[in-house]
Amino acid sequence: MGKKRYAIIVAGGSGSRMGGNIAKQFIELGGKPVIVHTIERFLALDNLPEIILVLPEKSKQVWKDYCFEKRFTFRHTLVSGGITRFHSVKNALKYVQKGGIVAVHDGVRPFVDTNFLKELYELADKKRAVIPVVNPSDSMRIKQEEGASIITSRDKYVMVQTPQLFHTEVLISAYEQAYSPTFTDDASVVEGLGIKIALTEGRSTNIKITNPQDLLLAQALINLF
Numbered sequence: 001m002g003k004k005r006y007a008i009i010v011a012g013g014s015g016s017r018m019g020g021n022i023a024k025q026f027i028e029l030g031g032k033p034v035i036v037h038t039i040e041r042f043l044a045l046d047n048l049p050e051i052i053l054v055l056p057e058k059s060k061q062v063w064k065d066y067c068f069e070k071r072f073t074f075r076h077t078l079v080s081g082g083i084t085r086f087h088s089v090k091n092a093l094k095y096v097q098k099g100g101i102v103a104v105h106d107g108v109r110p111f112v113d114t115n116f117l118k119e120l121y122e123l124a125d126k127k128r129a130v131i132p133v134v135n136p137s138d139s140m141r142i143k144q145e146e147g148a149s150i151i152t153s154r155d156k157y158v159m160v161q162t163p164q165l166f167h168t169e170v171l172i173s174a175y176e177q178a179y180s181p182t183f184t185d186d187a188s189v190v191e192g193l194g195i196k197i198a199l200t201e202g203r204s205t206n207i208k209i210t211n212p213q214d215l216l217l218a219q220a221l222i223n224l225f
Contacts, residue, residue: 005100006049006121008042009092012107023059024209025107030222034209037110043074044114051076052092086183090175098168101125104186105163108209111225116203124165129195131187132202133158161202166190
């Protein structure tokens with residue numbers, strides 16, 4: 001029996017900046033753009049996935065120029081992002097073949113461990129839909145009207161990470177639904193079909209770089225990976 005077909009949709013982001021002229025996914029970290037570190041985690045898998053990279057239209061030439069100048073060559077499909085993340089993933093799914101496992105990952109999460117990725121793909125094969133989560137460590141409160149708040153148990157909550165993994169048929173079918181503002185991630189889209197999402201333990205180092213504080217942490221982590 002042959003290997004299961006793997007695919008990865010790397011959501012390259014909206015092109016938003018972090019206090020400068022460079023989009024977050026192209027900020028240099030350890031001498032390479034953040035998104036290159038992210039992609040390299042998947043290129044290290046023994047069962048090499050089909051890679052679909054989604055970037056804003058204005059960032060596609062930046063990516064092509066980088067790959068040419070640095071001789072960063074690997075087989076992948078470059079797709080234009082949509083007006084929302086939902087529409088971006090929907091665009092990418094046109095290039096995903098059925099009969100395998102597809103992961104959707106934030107391009108600005110460069111520290112996802114390759115062994116962890118292997119575990120996630122294998123678990124998704126059994127569970128149909130899997131997302132990694134971590135438990136919050138801080139105390140949590142629920143906002144009330146007029147600035148008030150009430151304490152709540154953090155045991156009731158988890159923080160969701162990517163990659164989120166699905167049988168390809170499941171995710172493709174889910175994205176045939178009409179867009180809804182309640183679709184905050186791929187798991188919420190799949191839940192729209194009534195499919196149960198399996199949770200698995202995430203990794204504390206699998207951070208998403210969205211603000212300058214995240215970048216400082218990333219600079220500290222880069223030597224560990």
